[in-house]
Amino acid sequence: MKTRLRKQAPGHQPSAYVYQQENWYVARVEESFKAAGIQELADLSAADIEPTPRGIRFSADRATLYKINYTSRLLSRCLAPLAVFPCRHTDDLYSAGKALPWKDFFIKGRTFAITADxxxxxxxxxxxxxxxxKDAIADYFTENTGRQRPDVDTRNPDVRVDVTILDNRAIISLDTSGEALHKRGYRELSVSAPMQETVAAAILHFxxxxxxTPLYDxxxxxxxxxxxxxMAACNIPAGILRGAFGFQILPDFDPVLxxxxxxxxxxxxxxIPEGLIAGSDVNPAAVTAAKTNLMGLHYGGRVSITQQAFLDxxxxxxxxxxxNPPYGIRMGRDRDLRFFYKCLGDFLKQKCRGSTAWIYFGDRDYIKNLGLKTAWKLPLRAGGLDGRLVRYELY
Incomplete structure (x- = not known):
């Protein structure tokens, strides 16, 4: 059943924000695994779930909203709509934006940033x-509160505001996630072109x-x-290491709940038992980074990491x-990786009998060089890559 939107005319002062009146939110998720995000929201007790051109709309009470932000592995953000209105000109946006009581979200010293779509x-x-x-928010403070306008901080703002204008309808929202949800907090060390956490979680989902079954990378x-x-095997909440969430600055935030x-x-x-999860890498810096990142998580010491080439x-x-094998970004675009992928294919055929391999190709052109019959293939576009996730059954 679709959630009905209560539209507000530009300049109208709402008695309550839209998310409070109508109990709906918008989740941002990569288009390639939006269906998986819908399933995750259902598993986390969201209701009235609908895909939209720019995300997923859903209904949730406060406890469910908090849980989604804290435990979701696939979503990148959850937005709470403050106002919804017709918008054909930026003057409409300015009027509606200045009418919102922004003092509800800003205490002295808080900074903000705005994203627009x-x-x-x-x-x-x-x-x-x-x-x-931005001008509307600044003028609201100047004209209505006598307080100094808050500063903009695009790198690490306290308040994140989103405005989406689709088919001449605008939604001004507050980001209830704060920092993007893929920023789990465990990545203390990194190597070049690391995989985004939500993409890794999507691969595991698929x-x-x-x-x-023992898992190996x-x-x-x-x-x-x-x-x-x-984190999936141990049921560790995806946000367990995060210090704060955007919903903590909502005027109806319930700290006890x-x-x-x-x-x-x-x-x-x-x-988890020893030996369930393990991995290796030829690069000693990568091994150090992986061990360091794992040790920040519950039972990370039970994941074995060794330094060796996959051929060994x-x-x-x-x-x-x-x-996620190396591709141009990770090894340099001047490297010819066709022979590398042929060797990987030979390794899978000769040493991995009875296994199932899920390979993410950041550059799909290398799929043919593996020399194996694909059992399943999915476009997985993320981080500017038009990649493919491929399954191989190894006999």
């Missing part, structure tokens, strides 16, 4: 859209890992796939093999 509308310039809403890099596998949600989620953490691994039989 403009699609199929009379307004076409996202950058100018951002500037107009693999349908049963958390019983023979080119683990800084360990993102292994960290996400550990938040602590209860967090306590209940943390109580679900379970142990004796065998990987009856395993779930998940890996």
């Amino acid at each position: 403009v699609v199929n509308s009379d307004i076409t310039d996202a950058r100018y859209t951002t500037l107009r809403l 693999s349908r890992w049963d958390k019983k 023979p080119m683990c890099g800084s360990g993102t796939l292994l960290c996400e596998a550990l 938040w602590q209860q949600v967090r306590k209940e989620a943390d109580a679900e953490i379970t142990e 691994i004796p065998e990987l039989e009856n395993r779930l093999i998940i890996t």
